[in-house]
Amino acid sequence: MDAHVPAPDFFDYSCDRCGAPVCERVQIMNLALDNVDELFCLVCLAEEQEMGPVELAEFAKAYVYSRECFKTPWDAFKAKSCPRLSTGECYCQDTEK
Numbered sequence: 001m002d003a004h005v006p007a008p009d010f011f012d013y014s015c016d017r018c019g020a021p022v023c024e025r026v027q028i029m030n031l032a033l034d035n036v037d038e039l040f041c042l043v044c045l046a047e048e049q050e051m052g053p054v055e056l057a058e059f060a061k062a063y064v065y066s067r068e069c070f071k072t073p074w075d076a077f078k079a080k081s082c083p084r085l086s087t088g089e090c091y092c093q094d095t096e097k
């Protein structure tokens, strides 16, 4: 079988600590948390903030939603296309139903 799946163009960034791909919404979360010098994936970012990844995602999202300058690029991003959604490793999607 064709086991090798090339990295999608979707991930333009990678974590400065572990090298994991970082999607655009997680990049916005970094900025929202004033993490501007380095870019971390959600797991590393959560460790930095001494929070769990889900907790951190909720916290960052609340902040993003309160700021127009973050909300605009956030909304422009199509979270449904994030390939990590299916594995539950990315918390970039809007969870409210």
Ligand SMILES: [Zn+2]
Binding pocket: 015, 016, 017, 018, 019, 020, 040, 041, 042, 043, 044, 045
């Ligand atoms: Zn990382």
Ligand SMILES: [Zn+2]
Binding pocket: 023, 024, 025, 026, 082, 084, 085, 090, 091, 092, 093
């Ligand atoms: Zn994502």
